[in-house]
Amino acid sequence: MESVRLGDDRYFRLVSGLWKGDRQPLVPCAVLRSTNFRGDGLLDYNDVPRLDVNANQLVQRRLEDGDIIVERSGGGPKQPVGRVALFQAQGKEAFCTSNFTSAVRVVDRSAFDPRFVTFYLLHLYLSGYTKPLQRATTGLRNLDWTAYLETCIPAVPILEQQSFADLLGGTRRLGHLNAAQEAVFKAIKARAMRELFSRGLREEMQKESEIGLVPQSWAVERLDRQAEVISTRMSYSQLESRVPCDANDAIRVLGVKVSDMNLEGNERVLSRSALEVPVERELASRSCAPPCTILFPKRGAAIATNKKRLSSSWTVFDPNVIGVRSKNQLDQEFLFHWFQMFDLRTITEPGPTPQLNKKNLEPLLIPVPATLDEQREIVEILNAIDEQVGLHKRNGIVLQELFRVLLHSLIRLASQSESAVPAREAFAGSEVVV
Numbered sequence: 001m002e003s004v005r006l007g008d009d010r011y012f013r014l015v016s017g018l019w020k021g022d023r024q025p026l027v028p029c030a031v032l033r034s035t036n037f038r039g040d041g042l043l044d045y046n047d048v049p050r051l052d053v054n055a056n057q058l059v060q061r062r063l064e065d066g067d068i069i070v071e072r073s074g075g076g077p078k079q080p081v082g083r084v085a086l087f088q089a090q091g092k093e094a095f096c097t098s099n100f101t102s103a104v105r106v107v108d109r110s111a112f113d114p115r116f117v118t119f120y121l122l123h124l125y126l127s128g129y130t131k132p133l134q135r136a137t138t139g140l141r142n143l144d145w146t147a148y149l150e151t152c153i154p155a156v157p158i159l160e161q162q163s164f165a166d167l168l169g170g171t172r173r174l175g176h177l178n179a180a181q182e183a184v185f186k187a188i189k190a191r192a193m194r195e196l197f198s199r200g201l202r203e204e205m206q207k208e209s210e211i212g213l214v215p216q217s218w219a220v221e222r223l224d225r226q227a228e229v230i231s232t233r234m235s236y237s238q239l240e241s242r243v244p245c246d247a248n249d250a251i252r253v254l255g256v257k258v259s260d261m262n263l264e265g266n267e268r269v270l271s272r273s274a275l276e277v278p279v280e281r282e283l284a285s286r287s288c289a290p291p292c293t294i295l296f297p298k299r300g301a302a303i304a305t306n307k308k309r310l311s312s313s314w315t316v317f318d319p320n321v322i323g324v325r326s327k328n329q330l331d332q333e334f335l336f337h338w339f340q341m342f343d344l345r346t347i348t349e350p351g352p353t354p355q356l357n358k359k360n361l362e363p364l365l366i367p368v369p370a371t372l373d374e375q376r377e378i379v380e381i382l383n384a385i386d387e388q389v390g391l392h393k394r395n396g397i398v399l400q401e402l403f404r405v406l407l408h409s410l411i412r413l414a415s416q417s418e419s420a421v422p423a424r425e426a427f428a429g430s431e432v433v434v
Contacts, residue, residue, distance in 0.1 A: 002154075002155045004153050005150060005188050006104060006149045007149030011111055011112060012106060014110075015060075015061055015104075016103075017031075017097040017098045017102060017103070018095060020334060021051075021057070021117070022054075025054075026052040026053065026055060028051070028052055029052075029062075029094045030090075030095045030096075031095075032048060032063075032101070033048075034068065034074045034083070034101065035047070037083045040122075040175075041084060041122045042172070043069070043087065045090055050289065058094065058411070059245070061096050065087065066109075067087040067105050067114070068104040068106075068114060069085050069103050070102055071083040072143045073100040073101075074314075076292075081130060081143045082129070082133065083125060084121040085377045086118040094157070102145070104117070112161065113161040116165045118409060119267075126228060129151075130143060133148055136393055145231070153197045160173055168403065168406050168407065175400060179392075181392050185392065186389055188385055189369045189385045197214075197338060197367055198213050200215035201374055202374065209367075211365050211367065218370060220366070221366060222364065222366075223324075224362035225242075226326060227335060229322065230322075230325055234287035234320070238316075239297070239316045242279065245279055251314055252277075252278055252314070253278070253316055254272070254276055254311070254313050255273055255318065256273055256295060256317055257274070257275075258302045260273040260274060260298045264397075268310065269309065269391065271312040279314070288315060289316070291312065291416075292312075292322040292324075294309070294310060295308070295310075295311055297322075298355070298357065299320045299353060299356070303348050303354050304354070306344050306345070308340055310332075322329040329368070330375070331375040332376040333376075333379040335366070344356060348420075
């Protein structure tokens with residue numbers, strides 16, 4: 001298979017960026033910056049500055065639909081310079097790209113589809129291709145532009161390019177649609193909680209309370225009357241030093257740190273942790289927190305993240321975690337859903353290291369429906385919405401992986417050409433991350 005250099009002006013034209021003009025005549029223009037790169041080969045048009053630019057320069061540098069923007073300066077230790085994104089015209093408004101970037105325009109679209117070229121360059125970037133092309137100066141990382149223009153694009157037949165671009169683009173659109181649906185269900189959950197915790201399900205008249213309107217039959221009580229704020233008798237370090245029990249009745253105990261709340265799959269129910277140890281059942285029942293305990297951070301900046309998790313197993317807390325267990329007249333999951341809408345920052349003790357202690361939690365006023373039946377009906381509604389959020393989150397992971405696999409298949413296209421990518425050895429073993 002033949003290949004074509006990115007700097008070959010028979011197929012590609014380079015379009016420079018610009019910034020605010022200082023010579024008349026000036027005209028308005030939307031200027032795309034590195035912050036508008038989404039990371040998936042597209043641009044975010046929500047925060048684009050409108051500047052007055054030099055009219056004469058804009059004539060030559062105005063972007064056209066299908067231009068490929070390349071980041072020439074920027075990046076950092078965890079984000080190499082060289083990101084790419086496809087420009088899609090936004091009506092008749094004039095767009096250009098900033099002077100920290102340049103655009104590559106496909107001038108022979110019978111030979112190359114701009115979408116295919118973008119995906120190919122995106123694959124190279126995610127494979128680490130631009131890392132050895134970085135030149136660091138005064139904190140910024142500059143792309144060796146001369147070397148980058150030596151990059152060769154495989155001259156795949158145009159119909160194959162279009163087919164591949166359609167497939168990748170369709171997968172990406174599904175991912176965006178799925179993310180939008182997840183956001184809708186999250187918004188539905190937020191609205192449902194506001195309505196359910198103030199109106200209930202029995203169409204009752206409402207009454208004023210210390211926490212706002214609630215149904216007439218509901219009580220408003222201190223948290224310590226309806227729940228216990230707990231730590232665990234066994235410490236995290238004690239669990240860490242235990243020899244795993246191999247008895248038949250041993251149960252899995254999770255050692256919980258705040259960082260475990262961030263693990264994939266732990267977004268709502270904490271089902272795994274970095275520390276997991278089999279412990280004798282009798283010891284666990286005496287020294288650990290039981291399943292379905294509500295967990296959240298109690299020290300440091302993590303409190304402000306408002307993470308709350310429901311444990312799925314017996315747990316032991318490290319000193320930065322605290323738990324809450326409801327008593328008999330309050331459903332534990334009802335309390336968990338209420339906590340999801342409560343801002344922990346409002347009861348945090350300020351200072352160099354913010355603190356959230358038992359004395360801050362116990363006076364909290366919470367709404368308590370008159371019957372466990374109504375509490376559990378509310379839980380069923382909110383759990384059903386959570387299931388939809390979780391479904392879309394899982395779908396998003398699958399679609400992201402599919403996009404990565406399809407993008408990675410560009411390697412096979414490139415490998416069919418001996419000269420498709422200069423210095424392929426420099427990045428062939430790099431991990432692809434999307």
